[in-house]
Amino acid sequence: MSTxxxxxxxxxxxxxxENFRRYGQAIFASLDGKTYDGEDARxxxxxxxxxFYIMRLENIGRKFHKITRHMQCTQCLGSLEGxxxxxxxxxxxxxxxxxxxxxxxxxRIPGNCFIKLHEGTxxxxxxxxxxxxxxxxxxxxxTNRVDHFTHDFLNSHQLEFEMV
Numbered sequence: 001m002s003t004x005x006x007x008x009x010x011x012x013x014x015x016x017x018e019n020f021r022r023y024g025q026a027i028f029a030s031l032d033g034k035t036y037d038g039e040d041a042r043x044x045x046x047x048x049x050x051x052f053y054i055m056r057l058e059n060i061g062r063k064f065h066k067i068t069r070h071m072q073c074t075q076c077l078g079s080l081e082g083x084x085x086x087x088x089x090x091x092x093x094x095x096x097x098x099x100x101x102x103x104x105x106x107x108r109i110p111g112n113c114f115i116k117l118h119e120g121t122x123x124x125x126x127x128x129x130x131x132x133x134x135x136x137x138x139x140x141x142x143t144n145r146v147d148h149f150t151h152d153f154l155n156s157h158q159l160e161f162e163m164v
Contacts, residue, residue, distance in 0.1 A: 005159060012163050015109050041074070067124045
């Protein structure tokens with residue numbers, strides 16, 4: 001007989017540069033000509049060929065039970081067409097092979113912002129309520145083959161999350 005799963009709700013908060021700092025960076029518009037500083041995305045794409053592409057996701061919703069991390073590069077995500085979206089993240093404790101359950105947080109990303117994830121940041125998403133959203137994604141060309149570590153909370157804790 002299988003153990004029933006539990007659905008844990010995660011309260012979503014609007015992303016800011018300050019509240020997202022543990023996981024990466026929230027990048028908002030700046031005036032053209034501004035010199036490079038700490039508000040710009042600090043990228044690590046040195047371990048392979050950078051891949052910048054548009055991915056279309058459909059009917060994703062707000063629930064998840066798997067969370068993933070990439071150890072060899074930073075990753076940038078942002079939506080097109082000004083659509084807001086959600087992501088759940090957990091800080092990169094890179095000496096541990098699974099996410100810290102108590103440290104998972106959920107954020108709403110406005111359509112005029114993109115995020116850069118630190119190397120090793122666990123993430124579930126993008127998620128959204130729209131029928132479909134196109135996202136730009138900057139990572140390495142082989143990230144999803146050689147640098148894609150996933151933890152399944154259904155297997156480990158009989159747990160699913162819902163961002164509310």
